[in-house]
Amino acid sequence: MKEAQWREFGLTDQEYEMIVRLLEREPNDVELGMFSVMWSEHCSYKNSKNVLRNFPTSGPQILQGPGENAGIIDIGDGQAAVFKIESHNHPSAIEPYQGAATGVGGIIRDIFTMGARPIALLDSLRFGSLSKSKKSRFLFNGVVAGIAGYGNCIGIPTVGGEVYFHPSYEDNCLVNVMCIGLIEQKDIAKGTAAGPGNPVMVVGARTGRDGIHGATFASEELSEASEEKRPAVQVGDPFMEKLLLEACLELIKTGYVVGMQDMGAAGLTSSSCEMASRAGTGIEMDIARIPRRETGMTPYEIMLSESQERMLVVAKKGKENEVKAIFEKWGLEAVVVGQVTDDGFMTLLDGDKIIARIPAKALTEECPMYEPEATEPAYLAKAQQHDLSTLPEIEDCGQTLLALLSTPTIASKEWVFRQYDYMVGINTIVAPGSADAAVLRIKGTKKGLACTTDCNSRYVYLDPYRGGQIAVAEAARNLICTGAKPLAVTDCLNFGNPEKPEIFWQFREAVKGMSEACNILDTPVTGGNVSFYNETKGEAVFPTPVVGMVGLIDDIAKTVTMDFKNEDDIIILLGQNKDELGGSVFLSSIHGLEAGKPPEIDLQKEKLLHLTTLNLIDRGLLSSAHDCAEGGLAVAISECCISGRIGAEILLTEGIKAASLLFGESQSRIIVSTPKEKVDQVLNILSNAGLPYKVLGNVGGKELNITGTGWKIRLEVAVMEDKYREAISCLMNS
Amino acid sequence: MRFGVVVFPGSNCDADCFHVVDKVLEQPAEYLWHGQSEMKDIDCLILPGGFSYGDYLRTGAIARFSALMDSIREFGEKGGLILGICNGFQVLTEMGLLPGALIRNPSLQFQCHDTYLCVERNDTPFTCLYTKKQIVRVPIAHGEGSYVADRETLEKLEEKGQIVFRYCDEHGAATVAANPNGSQNNIAGIINEKGNIMGMMPHPERCAEDILGNADGLFVFKSLVKWWQEGGN
Numbered sequence: 032m033k034e035a036q037w038r039e040f041g042l043t044d045q046e047y048e049m050i051v052r053l054l055e056r057e058p059n060d061v062e063l064g065m066f067s068v069m070w071s072e073h074c075s076y077k078n079s080k081n082v083l084r085n086f087p088t089s090g091p092q093i094l095q096g097p098g099e100n101a102g103i104i105d106i107g108d109g110q111a112a113v114f115k116i117e118s119h120n121h122p123s124a125i126e127p128y129q130g131a132a133t134g135v136g137g138i139i140r141d142i143f144t145m146g147a148r149p150i151a152l153l154d155s156l157r158f159g160s161l162s163k164s165k166k167s168r169f170l171f172n173g174v175v176a177g178i179a180g181y182g183n184c185i186g187i188p189t190v191g192g193e194v195y196f197h198p199s200y201e202d203n204c205l206v207n208v209m210c211i212g213l214i215e216q217k218d219i220a221k222g223t224a225a226g227p228g229n230p231v232m233v234v235g236a237r238t239g240r241d242g243i244h245g246a247t248f249a250s251e252e253l254s255e256a257s258e259e260k261r262p263a264v265q266v267g268d269p270f271m272e273k274l275l276l277e278a279c280l281e282l283i284k285t286g287y288v289v290g291m292q293d294m295g296a297a298g299l300t301s302s303s304c305e306m307a308s309r310a311g312t313g314i315e316m317d318i319a320r321i322p323r324r325e326t327g328m329t330p331y332e333i334m335l336s337e338s339q340e341r342m343l344v345v346a347k348k349g350k351e352n353e354v355k356a357i358f359e360k361w362g363l364e365a366v367v368v369g370q371v372t373d374d375g376f377m378t379l380l381d382g383d384k385i386i387a388r389i390p391a392k393a394l395t396e397e398c399p400m401y402e403p404e405a406t407e408p409a410y411l412a413k414a415q416q417h418d419l420s421t422l423p424e425i426e427d428c429g430q431t432l433l434a435l436l437s438t439p440t441i442a443s444k445e446w447v448f449r450q451y452d453y454m455v456g457i458n459t460i461v462a463p464g465s466a467d468a469a470v471l472r473i474k475g476t477k478k479g480l481a482c483t484t485d486c487n488s489r490y491v492y493l494d495p496y497r498g499g500q501i502a503v504a505e506a507a508r509n510l511i512c513t514g515a516k517p518l519a520v521t522d523c524l525n526f527g528n529p530e531k532p533e534i535f536w537q538f539r540e541a542v543k544g545m546s547e548a549c550n551i552l553d554t555p556v557t558g559g560n561v562s563f564y565n566e567t568k569g570e571a572v573f574p575t576p577v578v579g580m581v582g583l584i585d586d587i588a589k590t591v592t593m594d595f596k597n598e599d600d601i602i603i604l605l606g607q608n609k610d611e612l613g614g615s616v617f618l619s620s621i622h623g624l625e626a627g628k629p630p631e632i633d634l635q636k637e638k639l640l641h642l643t644t645l646n647l648i649d650r651g652l653l654s655s656a657h658d659c660a661e662g663g664l665a666v667a668i669s670e671c672c673i674s675g676r677i678g679a680e681i682l683l684t685e686g687i688k689a690a691s692l693l694f695g696e697s698q699s700r701i702i703v704s705t706p707k708e709k710v711d712q713v714l715n716i717l718s719n720a721g722l723p724y725k726v727l728g729n730v731g732g733k734e735l736n737i738t739g740t741g742w743k744i745r746l747e748v749a750v751m752e753d754k755y756r757e758a759i760s761c762l763m764n765s
Numbered sequence: 766m767r768f769g770v771v772v773f774p775g776s777n778c779d780a781d782c783f784h785v786v787d788k789v790l791e792q793p794a795e796y797l798w799h800g801q802s803e804m805k806d807i808d809c810l811i812l813p814g815g816f817s818y819g820d821y822l823r824t825g826a827i828a829r830f831s832a833l834m835d836s837i838r839e840f841g842e843k844g845g846l847i848l849g850i851c852n853g854f855q856v857l858t859e860m861g862l863l864p865g866a867l868i869r870n871p872s873l874q875f876q877c878h879d880t881y882l883c884v885e886r887n888d889t890p891f892t893c894l895y896t897k898k899q900i901v902r903v904p905i906a907h908g909e910g911s912y913v914a915d916r917e918t919l920e921k922l923e924e925k926g927q928i929v930f931r932y933c934d935e936h937g938a939a940t941v942a943a944n945p946n947g948s949q950n951n952i953a954g955i956i957n958e959k960g961n962i963m964g965m966m967p968h969p970e971r972c973a974e975d976i977l978g979n980a981d982g983l984f985v986f987k988s989l990v991k992w993w994q995e996g997g998n
Contacts (some may be wrong), residue, residue: 179874184777186777186815269816269819273774361774449878450875452875452877452906454904454968455814455971460978474788
């Protein structure tokens with residue numbers, strides 16, 4: 032074989048030698064193509080698997096941990112929630128609309144493959160500077176439109192997520208999409224090809240030439256030449272997926288399905304060999320029988336196509352016609368292309384001719400695993416030790432607060448979520464922007480699901496271990512603020528090139544931090560996605576391990592939102608203000624500094640905060656609850672005022688300098704408000720729990736007044752609201 | 766009162782409408798598949814929101830050729846009650862059962878948010894439980910909801926009082942600022958001359974339960990039941 036070929040496909044010389052050993056011969060073109068996609072980082076996790084073993088993955092609430100198409104958790108009454116997050120970064124950086132749209136399509140398929148009806152989508156997005164970069168505005172606009180175009184059409188509400196802006200994402204934006212589905216536990220389907228003799232069927236859209244080598248493309252750095260890889264970006268058809276979704280759910284109800292899997296990255300190759308590998312079987316398929324929408328496609332192209340909206344179904348023998356009838360009703364094709372075998376081989380035929388024959392496990396389990404070298408990056412010590420004591424005093428705290436409220440990362444994301452249908456399905460109890468997490472009711476019960484995504488990547492950049500801990504803690508805190516008990520995590524780990532020791536160190540440390548927090552907060556990881564090679568021209572994005580979390584509310588009538596509601600309600604801070612400024616948005620956007628140590632976190636205290644807050648909510652004592660996050664105490668209080676369109680009177684007496692007190696991002700803090708007559712009861716519970724707290728003031732009027740030692744903020748809520756709501760649309764319409 | 770909810774392959778608010786009829790109104794309901802050609806014993810048809818056949822072409826343009834359409838037309842011509850919501854409204858204009866058309870929002874974006882509507886008529890089967898000029902809050906969720914018609918048609922609609930809902934601000938003024946999608950005359954919903962077919966872009970089924978924070982839309986459905994129970998006058 033020509034030497035250049037395997038290298039072109041992203042395989043090393045050693046890996047090629049391994050393939051020859053596994054096959055006991057040289058691979059042909061088709062086989063080499065299959066190995067190259069299956070052994071790409073995207074499909075094999077060959078660089079990350081050893082580190083991912085740190086994650087806790089089991090618990091009484093976990094019905095399905097990592098290894099399947101999605102994780103599953105028990106939510107009582109024989110019901111379960113199915114959820115997963117996945118990245119579509121590189122396609123979105125090259126073709127934002129289709130890249131994001133097919134990211135949505137892919138994650139939805141992962142959910143209904145398990146037999147669950149998808150009920151909600153969330154998106155965690157990151158772009159370069161909105162004010163300074165036209166390209167960032169172009170990518171942002173296209174990605175949001177792509178998510179809207181797909182999600183709105185298929186009719187799954189996009190209920191939440193997050194959007195951050197930072198120059199490190201300028202060319203390599205991050206698009207992580209999470210989907211949640213609902214299922215009766217008895218209906219859970221899995222991706223296995225069990226039972227030799229059972230028919231293997233391709234259902235849904237026809238196979239075309241789009242997206243060939245998408246998985247390989249995802250496993251290399253972006254460069255100027257990446258533009259030429261636009262053909263590796265697939266094109267989405269949400270209507271087709273809607274048909275596929277309804278047909279698959281109808282099919283699963285019949286009991287004729289043995290196993291089912293989405294054809295995502297690496298298409299037919301990955302779905303077939305993963306299903307066979309999980310069941311310990313083989314699959315024999317005739318390429319000639321696969322429905323195509325183009326003529327003259329080679330077996331290589333058919334096996335590597337990433338055409339969207341296709342599934343591989345292993346049905347019960349003798350039920351082929353019943354399966355076909357269901358798909359025909361929805362105007363779709365279902366074609367028998369082969370059968371399950373007992374020899375453990377992936378055997379591909381083109382008519383009578385064998386064109387590839389590989390042990391299924393050679394493509395999956397036999398992939399070499401690496402433990403890349405890890406070195407602490409040089410920037411870290413310098414950034415952490417930056418002397419923050421020399422910063423000038425703030426001249427006008429009110430103006431600084433207004434400036435932060437109109438910083439795109441903090442400002443209202445209304446421009447985004449108004450483009451998403453967040454209501455279809457009529458389950459959305461808490462609309463985007465009104466609480467720290469989205470809340471969906473489960474029809475026919477009193478229960479609700481709360482969900483969020485979270486990661487402050489600046490913290491991770493400045494201290495990957497602590498940043499990882501905080502990402503998990505903050506996601507959990509978001510759920511707590513609505514009254515939900517956090518149950519489990521799905522994560523999307525976006526990093527640079529793992530072959531660079533500094534990047535791998537960031538990755539390893541972040542995962543360690545996340546694992547510790549998941550352990551202490553009892554939120555095991557059920558799966559997710561690793562996205563490496565998020566680099567352009569050698570520069571990596573901020574390390575961004577996004578945490579997607581799902582929690583359960585026992586009684587949705589008790590759901591709490593963040594807006595201040597009633598005149599004279601008392602405002603209480605749960606937790607403690609500290610003299611910390613490191614890693615804050617204040618430093619970054621006011622002083623242009625990415626420096627300092629991120630705020631400290633004590634996970635035991637965090638847990639106490641969670642349990643105590645849930646107790647207060649359960650007793651119906653709170654009018655509102657809001658997590659203190661980016662922008663610190665002052666921004667959090669402003670958000671409570673803005674969303675409630677009501678003012679507040681606050682007195683801060685701590686002997687901490689204004690910058691840290693107002694805009695520092697100390698962890699484990701929640702701002703709550705409570706009716707006057709319930710204050711004593713609240714304070715009693717807080718004292719008994721041993722949780723530090725501080726009565727800050729009261730709700731009321733049309734202004735936010737914050738008085739400190741030697742400074743004062745006095746702003747009309749309407750003025751703050753204007754800055755907060757208009758910031759992003761102003762930048763996008765300019 | 767028996768409701769039929771039409772299901773095109775790309776409908777996505779069919780289950781929501783069904784839920785409101787079945788669980789909130791507690792009236793019998795059935796789904797009507799687009800491929801069937803007959804329907805029986807239906808007292809009110811709902812054409813729900815969604816993307817009927819993907820709507821990559823003009824919204825609703827393909828739906829009007831589906832097998833069920835002849836019976837829907839016949840049902841409407843005989844005076845049967847038909848409510849088209851969002852995509853359903855678009856389909857009704859494509860079928861010619863309602864005048865005008867719905868074109869792309871001037872923002873060129875899909876828009877999903879609450880709007881205020883002024884109830885212009887409360888003597889219709891769809892609105893008899895509202896008061897005249899009542900201001901209600903009902904969300905929109907569409908990319909193509911800008912109502913247009915030629916001048917003659919608009920004048921006729923105004924003259925004959927066929928405009929049932931108009932976008933307005935929270936005080937009831939039909940201003941330009943309160944018009945989310947550039948609809949002519951702030952039109953959010955219209956009725957045919959005979960008074961048995963109504964189309965509206967906002968989604969009343971999305972605000973028909975207190976747990977969703979708003980039940981203003983429920984009265985569209987309750988009005989239908991009241992109208993029918995009182996013999997249709």
